[in-house]
Each structure stands twice: as structure tokens, then as C-alpha cells.
Amino acid sequence: MRWSQYFIPTLREDPADAEVISHKLLLRAGLVRQLAAGIYSLLPLAHRVNLKIQQILREEMNRIGGQEFYLPALNPREIWEESGRWTVMGDNMFRLKDRKGADLCLGMTHEEIFTSIARNEIRSYKQLPQVWYQIQMKFRDEARPKSGVLRVRQFIMKDAYSFDVNEAGLDKSFEDQREAYKRIFNRCGLKYTIVEASSGAMGGSASNEFMVKTDAGEDLIATCDSCGYAGNLEKATSRLPEIKDGIGLDEPVEFPTPGVRTIEDLTKFPGGAESDRQIKTLIFVSTKDGESEFVLALLRGDHQLQETKLSDSLAGAEVRPAQPEEIRNLLGADAGSLGGVGAKAKARERGKEIRILADLALKGRRNMTTGANKDDHHLRGVSISRDIAVDRWIDLRTVTSGEGCPQCEDGTLEVFKALEIGHIFKLGTKYSVSMGASVLNQEGKEVPIVMGSYGIGVERIMASAIELHHDADGIIWPKAIAPFDCIVTITNMKQDELRDAGERLYDDLQRAGLDVLLDDREERAGVKFKDADLIGIPYRITIGKKVSDGLVELFERRTKTTEDVRIKDAVERVQALALAGLL
RNA sequence: CGGGGCGUGGCUCAGCCUGGUAGAGCGUUCGGUUUGGGACCGAAAGGUCGGAGGUUCGAAUCCUCUCGCCCCGACCA
Structure with missing residues (x-):
């Protein structure tokens, strides 16, 4: 491409609306x-990067036997109702009506559509496994779009x-995808970390x-x-x-704590307790399938609740702090004087049931201090297993830096802090059961198809490559996804010798199979x-000048070295x- | 959805408090001098001041409503 005819509207100054680096550079470059938001x-230029990323995605999906589809982004309501997600997706789903008044939506992902194809066509285990994918636009009505292309309402996704x-088959498919993802991100020049993730409200056994x-x-x-x-x-x-507790008291003893509202207050209160000797008591309302219940979450005083863990432990129920x-x-x-001791009985007196979940870090603890469920009063000498009717012991706490x-x-x-660029899920039979996608197995028995789902955000690869690879002067593209392999810069277009040399080299490089940008603009060298x-x-x-000596300069953007x-x-x-190291 | 900020030539911003003929830099066009890290001189084009209503002799400026964008939070299979 010739820069003089190519559309690259660079900006000299940082755009006012951009905050994160990738956003600024995507605009400036x-x-x-x-x-719109x-x-x-x-x-x-971005589309070239997009195409290079897509090419890598295709190659690696095909390598593990993936077959490329292209499904509709415009979906009828009915199919999303089959899986229950027409309701579950709530305000995050773009919805519209056609001229007849029928409900449609724009696809957020495509489990439903792929599953509907599978259930109609796949009858036998002999047709499995199948790995299907597409690269397509996804729509999500984000509550708060932000950070340039990192959090958007419309984006390209490989799903x-x-x-x-x-x-066992799912395990294999999952592992194949995992390996493919590693290859994809390595090829794209991204340093990444694979983390265990919450499977979220949509279920599934691993992600x-x-x-x-x-x-x-x-x-x-x-x-680690x-x-x-x-x-x-x-x-x-x-x-x-481990924390060693004293033997403690024979039973909890109530004592007045006027004005104490927080864990912090109680550490300073005469006769109070260190935060790791306190029990934090949080009350939540959990809602699942229209049924609500009160949940009491207990943590060590110096620990923070991880709300997702709480929700996950309640089978993905929606959880909110109680009013x-x-x-x-x-x-x-009131909050500030709450505790688990006698809480169930007290609630029952008022005709309410509560469930008590306690964090594992509290297990076996004795001689603790917590609220007395009476304003301005606390209890000391609480031994948890003796004094609190814990229903379940689970991990509820948020990990912090420096822990083992x-x-x-x-x-x-x-x-x-990290940015999610890919997510692989073992879905299991959630969709195949709800949508009736089953096959006959080897024993002739009808079984639901076991599914997995695997997504990668294309723009996020582009943006995170910039976040990871840039300097004060601009972007430093990883070779494999750079819009061009190289650029030929003619320092002075008025000198025929330079122009001719540049044109010749441009042709030769292209003939050698490289993507070349020729900067043939009538600009000063510095601008170029x-x-x-x-x-x-x-x-x-x-x-430049050295052409008369038969020389040109080769400048490497990453190291800023010239030879x-x-x-x-x-x-x-x-x-x-x-081309080195691109495979 | 709650809190905060901002909408003025293509871009970055000043002017608004205290109403009185719309400004600067960059970019663009033309002419000239330059020509290896965002040149210089001269000339020029380009703006319903986000929109609607109101106050006023007069509104970019004050008031009301509204739309949009950014940031924090809530939210985010």
C-alpha cells in the first residue's frame, strides 16, 4: 500500500476522551x-490487524478439527426461551421487534443456535465429537461501556x-481447546496467565x-x-x-459495647478483640428461581467476603446485601451488632428462616468475639462449632497479596489486575438437556450431548497487544498481527534517486511475499x-542519503536499533x- | 441505575464566574523558503458555541428541560 493513498488518520495529540493506553493509541494511530458509546x-489499519488475528484463529481452530460456521446475529425469542436465557440475560440483551410484532434479539453468544443445529442433525455417538466455531459479531448492552474497545456493546468474537x-470426550475437547488457545495467544505475541475461573450462574463444571x-x-x-x-x-x-486459640469460656458472655459499629471499632474498644479474633457477620438475600431466603455469611474479622463465591455456593443464586x-x-x-450465636432461633421467633454459611478460616476457632444480635452488645468466648449452628463450611473469603x-x-x-482475552468452559449438559439435544450412545441408550464453549474476543487481542507492547512513541505490534510487516520510508520525495530506490524496494519486498507500506507522502522525514x-x-x-553508496537503513521498531x-x-x-518465529 | 465531569472550526483547548461584534495552537488550502525525528514566513477557508424552551434591548455566557460522551461505583454466562 502507498501511504499517500491509504487512509491512516493519525492524531498528533491525545484524544480527550481516551483514558487507557490502548484506547489512546488506537485513536492516535x-x-x-x-x-457511539x-x-x-x-x-x-485495524481491519488488517483484525484479519491477521482471524487468520491465526482459523488456523488453530482448524488444526484441532474445528469447522467454521457463520450463524445469524439476529435471533428469534423462542430459541432463547428454550434455554431460559431470554429471561436470564435481562437488560444485557439487545431486544427488538419485527414488523409483525414478534420478539427478536441480537445474539450475545451462540450456544442456543449451535445446539439447535446439533439436536436436529446429530443422532448417533458415531457422529461425535464435533467442534464447531465461527467468527462473528456479538452484542451486549453493557451497563457501562468503557476503556476504548475493551468493554463494548458490539464486538467480534471467535466462539x-x-x-x-x-x-471423557468433553475433557479431551476442552484440553484441545486449551492447547489451541495457548498457541493462538503465543502467536499473537501476548503474555498471558491461565486462571481457574468461576463458572458463574450458567453452571458448568470447569472453566x-x-x-x-x-x-x-x-x-x-x-x-503464585x-x-x-x-x-x-x-x-x-x-x-x-494457623491461629492458636485459648481454651476460652464455657459459654459466650455478653458485654456492652456502646457505639461500636465496625470490626475496627471493636479492636479499639476496651475489652474488645483483634480483628482476627472476631467473627464478621454479613446478611444477604439470595434469590433463585423466584424463591428468596436469608443467608448469613460468617468470616474472620480481618477477611473480605468474595461475593461470587457466595453466589456460586448457592448454585448460582442471585445474591444481594440485605437492607x-x-x-x-x-x-x-442493626448491622454492627450482628452475630451467628442464636441467630436461627431469633429469626424463627419472627417467623423467618436463615441459612448460615461460614468461611473455612473460621473452622475450629474458639474464644472469638461477635455481635450479640442486640444493639450495642457483643459476645466474647464464642466457640464456633459449639455456639453457632453452621449449615455449611465453605470458602468465602477474598485472597490478598502475600498469602500462601x-x-x-x-x-x-x-x-x-488483568484483562480476560479468552474463556473456555465445560458446559456439560445444560443446553443439551434444556433444548433436547441427545444422541444414542454405544449401548443404544439416549443421552444428552455433553458440550463445551470456548470464546476469544478479537478486539481485546488487538487492544491487549497494545497495552503490552508500546512505548512513548506509539504502538509496537507483535510481528504476527502487525498491519504491515515493514514500511519503506522515502525521506525526500523530491529526490528522484531516493524515490526510485524506494519504489524498487517496495516492489521487491512485495514480490517476496511481504506486506509492505510505502511512505510516499510529500512530508518531511521527521513527520514520517x-x-x-x-x-x-x-x-x-x-x-536516505546513503542510497548513493548502495545502502539503506533497517530500523527495528521494538529495539529502536538501526543497521x-x-x-x-x-x-x-x-x-x-x-518472518522469523511466526509459526 | 447512583455519583462526578465535559459538550465552542477536523483535533487539543481558552472564553462562561461578572451577558455586549466567537478566539488560540495544531491540522487543511494557496504561494514562497526549507528538507533525517512532528520546519519557517505570508495569505486564506472553516464554527446553527450539542439540542429545545425561557429571562433580557441583547445569551457561548444566566435559568429550565433534553440529548450525547468520559470517569468512579453498581452491573458484567
Whole structure:
């Protein structure tokens, strides 16, 4: 391509609306323009990156036997009702009506459509496994689009689905995808961490997220510095030093604590307790299938609740903190004086049932202090197993930096911000059961198809590559997804010798199979250098004065190093560099 | 949805508090001088000040409503 005729609207200054680096550079380098909140147009340069990423996705999906489809983005209501997601998706789904008044929606993912194809056509285990995928637009009416193309309402996604006759088959398909994802992100030049993730409200037995560590991300992950353990904070656990409790009292003793409202208050209160000797009591209302119940979550005073863990432990119920009036009606006291001791009886007096869930870090603890369910009063000498009717002991706590790794002896966990670029899910039979997709197995018995679902956000790959690879001058594209392999910069278009040399080299490089951008604009050299750095092409061949000596300069964007190369060797040299390590 | 901020030539912003003929820099066009890290001189084009209503002799500026965008939070199979 000739820059003089190519559309690359670079910006000299940072756009006012951009906050994160990838957003600023995508705008400044002329890759994208915003159409509305969370809706972006990909300009030619970005589309080239998009196509390169898609090519890698196709190659790696095909390598594991994937078959590419292209499904409708416009879906009828009925199919989403079959899976129950017409309701579940709530406001996140774009909905519309056709001229007859029939309900339609724009697809958020395509489990339903793929499953409906499978159930109509696949009858026998002999037709399995199948791995189906597509690269297509997804729509989500995000409550708050943000961070440029990182959190948007319309985006390109590679989504794949596996269909197997049993769990063992799913395990294999899942593992295939996992390996494919590693290859994809490696090829795209992204450093990533694979974390255990919450399967969320949609169920499923296992899921892994592929995360890029960056402050632009919205997730938090914990990673071990020695064994490689990694988990989304929604899921991560840790190893804590044991705490030795005294024998304690024969029974809890109530004592007045006027004005004490928080864990912190009680640590300072005379006769109070250190935060790790307190029991934090949180009240939630859990709703599942239209049924609500009160849930009391108990944690060590210095620990933070992980709400997703709470929700997951309640089979994906929707969970919200109880309102102050609800709490008072339930236990007769305000937040700040609540506790698990006698809570069930107290609630029952008021005609209400509660479920008590306690964090594992509280197991076996004695001589603890907690609220007395009476304003301005606490209890000391509480031994949890003796005094509190815990229904279930589960992991509810949020891991923090510096805690011990749950998988190895001497590792320490570190918590990072991260961006999700891929997610692989073992769905199991959720969709096949609800939508009636089954096959006859080897024994002639009808069984639901066992499914997996695997997604990658294309723009997120593009943006995270920028987040990871840039400097003060602009983008530094990883070779495999750079819009061009190299750029030929003619420093002065008025000098025929330079122009001719540049044109010749441009032709030769293209003939050698490289994607070449020729900067043939009537601009000063400085402007061209700045722009080339900004748009981040991996290699620049500068056509300058040395042409009369038969030399051009080869500039590497990443290292900013320059070497003189004989013109006749230039193509070979660039080819060797640009294509090295791309497979 | 709650909180905060912002809408003024293509871009970045000033002007608004205290009403009185719409400004700067960059970019664009034309002419000239330059020509290896965002050149210089001269000339020019380009704006219903997000929109509607109101107050006023007079509104970018004050008031009301409304739309849009950004940030924080809630939310986010």
C-alpha cells in the first residue's frame, strides 16, 4: 500500500476522551473511530490487524478439527426461551421487534443456535465429537461501556462449541481447546496467565480464563510466584497460618459495647478483640428461581467476603446485601451488632428462616468475639462449632497479596489486575438437556450431548497487544498481527534517486511475499518517522542519503536499533527478520 | 441505575464566574523558503458555541428541560 493513498488518520495529540493506553493509541494511530458509546468502527489499519488475528484463529481452530460456521446475529425469542436465557440475560440483551410484532434479539453468544443445529442433525455417538466455531459479531448492552474497545456493546468474537457423547470426550475437547488457545495467544505475541475461573450462574463444571496482566483490565487474579498456580479472585484460595486459640469460656458472655459499629471499632474498644479474633457477620438475600431466603455469611474479622463465591455456593443464586430494615426485622439489631450465636432461633421467633454459611478460616476457632444480635452488645468466648449452628463450611473469603499458595509449600500469592482475552468452559449438559439435544450412545441408550464453549474476543487481542507492547512513541505490534510487516520510508520525495530506490524496494519486498507500506507522502522525514513509530510497523527501511553508496537503513521498531544494509541484500534481510518465529 | 465531569472550526483547548461584534495552537488550502525525528514566513477557508424552551434591548455566557460522551461505583454466562 502507498501511504499517500491509504487512509491512516493519525492524531498528533491525545484524544480527550481516551483514558487507557490502548484506547489512546488506537485513536492516535488511526486504527479506530468511535461511533457511539461502546461502538467502534475499525479503520483499514485495524481491519488488517483484525484479519491477521482471524487468520491465526482459523488456523488453530482448524488444526484441532474445528469447522467454521457463520450463524445469524439476529435471533428469534423462542430459541432463547428454550434455554431460559431470554429471561436470564435481562437488560444485557439487545431486544427488538419485527414488523409483525414478534420478539427478536441480537445474539450475545451462540450456544442456543449451535445446539439447535446439533439436536436436529446429530443422532448417533458415531457422529461425535464435533467442534464447531465461527467468527462473528456479538452484542451486549453493557451497563457501562468503557476503556476504548475493551468493554463494548458490539464486538467480534471467535466462539467455538464442542459436542461429545460423554464427559471423557468433553475433557479431551476442552484440553484441545486449551492447547489451541495457548498457541493462538503465543502467536499473537501476548503474555498471558491461565486462571481457574468461576463458572458463574450458567453452571458448568470447569472453566479457565486466559488473562493478560494489565492495569487496563477489570478482573483481579492471584498468581503464585513459585508453582504457577493462578486463579481469578472470584475463585482463588490461599493457605493461611494457623491461629492458636485459648481454651476460652464455657459459654459466650455478653458485654456492652456502646457505639461500636465496625470490626475496627471493636479492636479499639476496651475489652474488645483483634480483628482476627472476631467473627464478621454479613446478611444477604439470595434469590433463585423466584424463591428468596436469608443467608448469613460468617468470616474472620480481618477477611473480605468474595461475593461470587457466595453466589456460586448457592448454585448460582442471585445474591444481594440485605437492607437495614430487613436486618432489623430478621435479628432485632442493626448491622454492627450482628452475630451467628442464636441467630436461627431469633429469626424463627419472627417467623423467618436463615441459612448460615461460614468461611473455612473460621473452622475450629474458639474464644472469638461477635455481635450479640442486640444493639450495642457483643459476645466474647464464642466457640464456633459449639455456639453457632453452621449449615455449611465453605470458602468465602477474598485472597490478598502475600498469602500462601494453596498448591505449594513455599509459594506466595500476588494479586494483579488483568484483562480476560479468552474463556473456555465445560458446559456439560445444560443446553443439551434444556433444548433436547441427545444422541444414542454405544449401548443404544439416549443421552444428552455433553458440550463445551470456548470464546476469544478479537478486539481485546488487538487492544491487549497494545497495552503490552508500546512505548512513548506509539504502538509496537507483535510481528504476527502487525498491519504491515515493514514500511519503506522515502525521506525526500523530491529526490528522484531516493524515490526510485524506494519504489524498487517496495516492489521487491512485495514480490517476496511481504506486506509492505510505502511512505510516499510529500512530508518531511521527521513527520514520517514519527508516524511510522506511532502505527508501530515492526521494521522500517529508510531510503536516505546513503542510497548513493548502495545502502539503506533497517530500523527495528521494538529495539529502536538501526543497521545499514546493502540495497541488494535488503529484501532477504527483511524477510528473514520479519518472518522469523511466526509459526 | 447512583455519583462526578465535559459538550465552542477536523483535533487539543481558552472564553462562561461578572451577558455586549466567537478566539488560540495544531491540522487543511494557496504561494514562497526549507528538507533525517512532528520546519519557517505570508495569505486564506472553516464554527446553527450539542439540542429545545425561557429571562433580557441583547445569551457561548444566566435559568429550565433534553440529548450525547468520559470517569468512579453498581452491573458484567
